[in-house]
Amino acid sequence: xxxxxxxxxxxxxxxxxxxxxxxxxxxxxxxxxxxxxxxxxxxxxxxxxxxxxxxxxxxxxxxxxxxxxxxxxxxxxxxxxxxxxxxxxxxxxxxxxxxxxxxxxxxxxxxxxxxxxxxxxxxxxxxxxxxxxxxxxxxxxxxxxxxxxxxxxxxxxxxxxxxxxxxxxxxxxxxxxxxxxxxxxxxxxxxxxxxxxxxxxxxxxxxxxxxxxxxxxxxxxxxxxxxxxxxxxxxxxxxxxxxxxxxxxxxxxxxxxxxxxxxxxxxxxxxxxxxxxxxxxxxxxxxxxxxxxxxxxxxxxxxxxxx
Numbered sequence: 001x002x003x004x005x006x007x008x009x010x011x012x013x014x015x016x017x018x019x020x021x022x023x024x025x026x027x028x029x030x031x032x033x034x035x036x037x038x039x040x041x042x043x044x045x046x047x048x049x050x051x052x053x054x055x056x057x058x059x060x061x062x063x064x065x066x067x068x069x070x071x072x073x074x075x076x077x078x079x080x081x082x083x084x085x086x087x088x089x090x091x092x093x094x095x096x097x098x099x100x101x102x103x104x105x106x107x108x109x110x111x112x113x114x115x116x117x118x119x120x121x122x123x124x125x126x127x128x129x130x131x132x133x134x135x136x137x138x139x140x141x142x143x144x145x146x147x148x149x150x151x152x153x154x155x156x157x158x159x160x161x162x163x164x165x166x167x168x169x170x171x172x173x174x175x176x177x178x179x180x181x182x183x184x185x186x187x188x189x190x191x192x193x194x195x196x197x198x199x200x201x202x203x204x205x206x207x208x209x210x211x212x213x214x215x216x217x218x219x220x221x222x223x224x225x226x227x228x229x230x231x232x233x234x235x236x237x238x239x240x241x242x243x244x245x246x247x248x249x250x251x252x253x254x255x256x257x258x259x260x261x262x263x264x265x266x267x268x269x270x271x272x273x274x275x276x277x278x279x280x281x282x283x284x285x286x287x288x289x290x291x292x293x294x295x296x297x298x299x300x301x302x303x304x305x306x307x
Contacts, residue, residue: 034219042229043237189235
């Protein structure tokens with residue numbers, strides 16, 4: 001989640017990172033913060049997909065999940081509208097207010113909307129993949145890897161954007177791995193993750209070289225659902241999946257992190273001026289302040305439970 005918050009801190013501000021002079025700060029913003037958020041999305045979705053594969057998905061249960069999401073997001077969107085009406089009306093436009101009335105169906109937050117569509121399709125998608133059998137499922141995984149994976153290395157080629165098709169793509173790959181493939185060894189997982197990071201560094205060098213030649217293209221390989229992003233994200237998920245940790249307090253503090261910090265930080269554009277406020281950015285003031293507020297609420301809930 002922290003990786004996603006860092007990404008939002010870069011993309012939801014009023015300054016284009018590409019306008020910064022080439023240097024360590026710009027590379028950090030683009031590679032670590034902006035690119036790291038896309039890796040975080042893969043990790044975040046992989047957690048859900050992994051557990052969805054453990055049991056049969058029904059239409060009723062998934063529509064219930066969608067309904068719960070709609071209510072929760074409606075609460076947050078209306079609360080944020082009220083907050084901005086009181087404290088910062090300049091950042092609250094009519095279009096945003098209208099979207100806040102039905103945040104899930106109107107795509108106020110792309111991840112939530114895409115995830116809701118995925119949940120609605122999941123019972124059919126899961127059964128369809130099961131019906132394919134091992135041979136055709138692995139062939140399908142290889143096909144989508146070619147279309148949306150290998151081609152993602154080529155600028156301007158066919159690629160996925162932030163929508164439900166990215167979830168379907170990753171779900172096909174994860175289900176093929178979990179159902180039909182021999183689990184990777186720890187060494188293989190580190191190799192998978194390392195190769196992904198290697199491509200990040202390679203394209204970062206290429207981006208810096210092009211910038212010196214007057215072509216500011218950004219580090220496009222860290223975009224949504226590109227193969228190195230999926231490799232690093234799924235590799236990190238598999239690594240942490242092998243770690244066992246139990247803590248009731250940490251669990252209580254964790255519950256809700258998928259909603260509160262994320263929706264509050266990505267509701268509107270921030271007014272951070274990157275060249276002037278570099279210290280604020282590097283200290284992650286916006287993200288940290290969001291977490292502090294959320295943690296304070298959770299600590300209060302914790303004490304209430306203890307009492």
